[in-house]
Amino acid sequence: MSCQELERLRGSGAPESERTAHRAACIACEAIGAGIDPIESLTAELVQPAWSASLRDALLAVPEKTVSCENAGLLIAARLEAETGEPFSGTAADRSRLDFHLSRCDGCREAWETLSGIPFLEAPRPAPWVAERLSAARPTRRRRRWMGILDPRAAIGFAYGAAVVVMLAGFNPADLARKAGANLRSETRTAAAAARGSLADRVGAFEDRTSRAFAVWRGRVGGYGRAALSNVIALVMRTEDTPPPSRPRNGEERAPQKNENENATPTWRA
Amino acid sequence: MNGNEDKSLVERCRKGDDDAWRELVDRFGPRVYSVAYHFTLKREDAEELSQEIFLKIFENLDRYDGGFPLIAWIVSISRNLCIDRYRRRKREKSFRFVSDDAVLPLLKSTDDPSAEALRKERTKMLFSALAEIPDDLAEILVLRDLDGLAYEEIGRALALPDGTVKSRLFRARAEVAKKIRERHESRGGNVLTSIAMAAGAFV
Numbered sequence: 001m002s003c004q005e006l007e008r009l010r011g012s013g014a015p016e017s018e019r020t021a022h023r024a025a026c027i028a029c030e031a032i033g034a035g036i037d038p039i040e041s042l043t044a045e046l047v048q049p050a051w052s053a054s055l056r057d058a059l060l061a062v063p064e065k066t067v068s069c070e071n072a073g074l075l076i077a078a079r080l081e082a083e084t085g086e087p088f089s090g091t092a093a094d095r096s097r098l099d100f101h102l103s104r105c106d107g108c109r110e111a112w113e114t115l116s117g118i119p120f121l122e123a124p125r126p127a128p129w130v131a132e133r134l135s136a137a138r139p140t141r142r143r144r145r146w147m148g149i150l151d152p153r154a155a156i157g158f159a160y161g162a163a164v165v166v167m168l169a170g171f172n173p174a175d176l177a178r179k180a181g182a183n184l185r186s187e188t189r190t191a192a193a194a195a196r197g198s199l200a201d202r203v204g205a206f207e208d209r210t211s212r213a214f215a216v217w218r219g220r221v222g223g224y225g226r227a228a229l230s231n232v233i234a235l236v237m238r239t240e241d242t243p244p245p246s247r248p249r250n251g252e253e254r255a256p257q258k259n260e261n262e263n264a265t266p267t268w269r270a
Numbered sequence: 271m272n273g274n275e276d277k278s279l280v281e282r283c284r285k286g287d288d289d290a291w292r293e294l295v296d297r298f299g300p301r302v303y304s305v306a307y308h309f310t311l312k313r314e315d316a317e318e319l320s321q322e323i324f325l326k327i328f329e330n331l332d333r334y335d336g337g338f339p340l341i342a343w344i345v346s347i348s349r350n351l352c353i354d355r356y357r358r359r360k361r362e363k364s365f366r367f368v369s370d371d372a373v374l375p376l377l378k379s380t381d382d383p384s385a386e387a388l389r390k391e392r393t394k395m396l397f398s399a400l401a402e403i404p405d406d407l408a409e410i411l412v413l414r415d416l417d418g419l420a421y422e423e424i425g426r427a428l429a430l431p432d433g434t435v436k437s438r439l440f441r442a443r444a445e446v447a448k449k450i451r452e453r454h455e456s457r458g459g460n461v462l463t464s465i466a467m468a469a470g471a472f473v
Contacts (some may be wrong), residue, residue, distance in 0.1 A: 035444065043416055054317075067329070165354050
C-alpha cells in the first residue's frame with residue numbers, strides 16, 4: 001500500500017533528488033516508482049506517427065467539401081428561395097457542399113427538413129361543428145323587394161321624379177321643402193319626446209319586475225340555506241349519551257350536585 | 271501562440287482565407303493525426319478519423335471564442351470523436367491485440383535490430399496494457415506521454431483541474447505497470463521474477 005507521497009511529490013513537481021530520497025525510505029513507493037520509471041522512459045522514446053502528404057492535402061481540401069453551420073443557414077435560405085422559383089444565389093459547389101454538410105450535421109439537417117416541409121403543410125381545417133354554427137348564426141331573412149327603394153341611386157331618382165311632379169303641379173319645390181322642414185323639426189321633436197317617455201316607462205317597469213323577482217328568489221334561497229344549515233348543526237351536535245361529569249381541576253372541589261328541588265320551578269301549590 | 275492570435279486565425283478561416291486554413295492544418299494536423307493514431311493504432315483509421323476531426327473543426331469554427339488555447343479546443347473535438355470510435359471498436363472486437371505494424375510508426379529506426387525488436391515488444395505491451403485500464407486513465411496517459419500535451423491543455427480539453435490530471439496520470443502509469451506485471455505472472459514467472467521483470471522490463 002503506497003503512502004501516496006510519491007504521487008504528491010510528482011504532482012507538485014518536486015525535484016528528482018527529493019523523490020529519490022523518499023523512494024529510498026518507502027518500500028511501497030519504491031515499488032511503484034520502479035514500475036512507473038520504465039514506462040516514462042519508454043513513452044519518451046516513442047516518436048509521433050508521421051502524417052502523409054495525401055492526408056495533408058485531404059485536410060486542406062476540407063473547406064471545399066463542407067460548409068460551417070453558420071454558412072449552412074444562409075445556403076439553406078438560398079435553396080428555399082430557389083425552390084419557390086427564384087434563382088439559386090449560390091454556386092453548384094455551394095449546393096454540393098451544403099448537401100455534404102446536411103448529410104453529417106443533425107442540427108442543420110433538422111432545420112432544412114423543417115423549413116422545406118412548410119409548403120406541404122395542410123391548411124388548417126375547422127371542426128365540422130364550426131360550419132354548422134356559422135350557418136345557423138347567419139340571418140336567413142330574405143331581402144324584400146320593396147327594400148330596393150333604399151338603394152341610394154333609386155332614392156335620388158325618386159327625389160328628382162317627385163320634384164318634377166311638384167313643379168308640373170305649379171308649386172315651388174324649395175318653398176315646399178322649407179315648410180316641410182319646419183313642420184318636420186317640430187314633429188320630430190314631439191315624436192322623440194314621446195319615444196323617450198315611453199322608453200323610460202318600459203325601463204322602469206322592467207326594473208321593478210326584476211327587483212321583485214330578485215327579492216323573492218333571495219328570500220327563498222336564504223330560507224332554504226338557513227334550514228339546511230340548522231339541519232347540519234343539529235346532526236353534528238346530536239349525541240346519544242349524556243356527557244360525563246366534568247373532572248375537578250387541581251385545587252378545586254367537586255361541584256355540588258344539583259338538587260332537583262332547587263331547580264324545580266316554584267308553583268302556587270308549594 | 272496566445273488566445274488572441276488563435277482567435278484571429280480562426281476568424282480568418284471563417285472568412286474563407288485559404289492561407290489561414292493552411293496554417294491551421296499545418297500547425298495542428300500532425301497533433302490531431304497523432305491523437306487519432308494512438309487511439310486507433312491503424313493508419314487508415316487514423317487518417318479517416320483525422321479528416322473527420324478537421325471537418326468537424328471547420329464546421330464549428332464559429333463556436334471557438336478564444337477563451338482558451340486553440341489546441342485544447344481541437345484536442346477536445348478530437349478526443350470526443352476518438353472516444354466514439356474507440357468505444358465502437360472495443361465493442362466490435364477485443365482491442366488488446368496489438369500488431370507489429372501498429373507500433374512500427376512510433377519507433378525510431380535504429381541500426382540495432384535486436385534493440386528495435388525489444389522496443390517493439392515493449393511498445394506492444396504498453397498499448398495492450400493501456401487497453402485494459404479504465405478509459406479516463408488511459409486517455410490522460412496517451413495525451414500527456416504520447417501526444418505531448420501540457421497539463422493545462424489536457425485540463426482544458428477534458429474540463430479537469432490540473433491536480434486531477436496529474437493524479438490520474440500517476441494512477442494511469444501505476445495501473446499500466448501493474449498490468450504489465452500481471453502479464454509476466456501469467457506467462458509463468460514467479461512473483462519475484464515478475465516484479466523484477468516489471469521493474470526492469472523497459473530499462
